[in-house]
Amino acid sequence: MSSASPGDSFVPARGSHRARSGWSRPVIAVLALILLIGSAACGTEGGAVNSGQAGPTTAVIPNLDPVPIGPEPTPVLPSTVRSFDGADVTVNSADRIIAADRYGTLAQTVWALGLGRKLVGRSTGGTFPAVRQVPNVTGGSGSLNVESILALRPSVFLTDTTSAAPAVREQLRAAGVTVVYFDPQRTMAGVVPQIEEVADALGVPAAGQALAQRTTDEIAAASAAVPEQEKPLSIAFLYLRTTAIALIAGPGSGADALIAALGAKDAGTAAGLKEPFTTITSEAMISAAPEVLLVMSDGLTSVGGVDGLEKVPGVAQTPAGRTKRVVDMSDTVLLSFGPNTGRVISALSDAVYGPRPA
Template identity: 60%
Template sequence: MRPVVRTCTPRSVLAVLAVVLVAAVGASACTSANGDGGTGPHGAHTAVLDDLDPQPVASTAAPVLPTTVRSFDGVDVTIDDVSRIVTADRYGTLTETVFALGLGDNVVGRDIAAEFPAAADVPVVTPGGQSLSAEAILDLAPTVILTDTSIGPKGVQDQLRAAGVPVVYFDPTRTLAGVSPQIIAVANALGVPERGAELAARTDDEIAAARSRAPDGENPLKIAFLYLRGTAITMIGGRGSGADSLIEALGAVDAGTASGITQQFAPITSEALIAAAPDVILMMTGGLESIGGIGGLAKIPGVAQTPAGKNQRVVDMQDGVLLSFGPNTGRVLDALADAVYQPADR
């Protein structure tokens, strides 16, 4: 399915889910996704998937159990029942993967980041966002728990394993290179390796198709990923943020990394943002909303002095979608390519 790109006035950005290009206070209606400095085309965009649900693979082979896998924490874990699966990580990746493997009906508990409609009725086991409750999870009578170290506390995960429930950890790193290995690792743990290979191949093909849309040229766009949660948490992404690999796949330059930021995230200062000089600013929609939308974003130190700020270049995407790095990754890249490179007035 093709992604949908919506254009918007700064006021309407608050009502949509997407990745944001910065706008100045009092900015006018959206126009284009290209340009630099204060002279090129400008505008805010919303990159939207027309269907947030993971698309299950065609294979219907039953899980082959028991199976023993090496958990990411180095422990060998044997799984002999996948009828009641709990998935919990910060990004919703594991839930998305299980649904795409065709085992969504077996998921009895999931993290709050898994926001797609097919999982809406599954109980949330991370009501606070990143904290697990052993009692709430054990009440679901899980037969296997899929998790990673992006969520916790680890003492709760250890308690679940001590209660006799198989707990499998996966790599918490979220990059394009890790998408297929993660899919295969989850499939192996659930006894459906053939489905995993099929899903990984499909996802690789979709990612490659989206990457092929990156324009050729000697002057690629510079895109900065900003992570905001109100004015108390204002960070710019650097190497290893996850967003950097998406930006590179779009044929652009990660502005934070290029400006010398070596950690995943660094506090935003006017000097850092002006030095990064992004043509586009990428954000989660929830982060944009948390600072009052486009008007609030323009008040972040340094934003108005960047090419992105001058051109009001805004592209936003749903929080649970942008950095999930699961089976929807190719479609996410496709939607971002539309939002970044195609004109808004269409």
């Protein structure tokens, strides 16, 4: 596509009749309009582009807060549920809820169920605007802090079996905390069942069913609106926390499921990676050869933005690195796989392929 700008002049070949007699004004106007449209479609150097062909862009959800399904429901308790660790757990009160997992999914779900007022503790991953003043029970390393949990006197603690290490589970059990564990796997198929499981544990199954249906509908609509491609794009998700922690995602990371929802292929999985996350090497990046790089916004900032990302081993040698085709999205929602999932797919689709025509 032409990269001419509206200020460029069209000069006919010397000696031609048209050069001597001049172009008609209507023809010149049409040519100028074509050049203007072509320049706009190709984007501007170093900026985001709408065509989805090159350059960095940010996938944006206007409001990161999950939308409550309705007014605050009244829990019907006690309820006995099967925890993911295999135990049957009876929840007697939902007055003081701590919801803490790596990506903030459980806190988002509690909020979307309409029980946000009862949320007294969250994880670092649960940082959407509405709960920023809610105490954080995870330390600097992202691990759960048992003392912080106990200090908040939770009536029920929601977490998953990855966030709570075995030693933490033993401490919570010894302290008599009512804990319900959930599946830590990030899959599209698991989004709706987990919403219903959280609702059942908190004694609000009707709100859970309504939220599950809304989430199902939003995911279906967002997936259906993803533009069809003759050849699936190759997208790699990179987990970045300064250049000291730079990982490429593979099977089971959750990013693979999100990329599939965009009608694309996960570059890490296609390159033969076996683990959910693998340390980035030049060989791994060049072998994956992604056309698009997907990252969390804070992670991208931690390496110095797009220019800093290109200093990560192998990135500059990939198709995505050469075109700076980088899509970032808020850490709060990108891999949350909760009630915002449909909105995440829609925003990523717009960022990767360009906004849909109005």
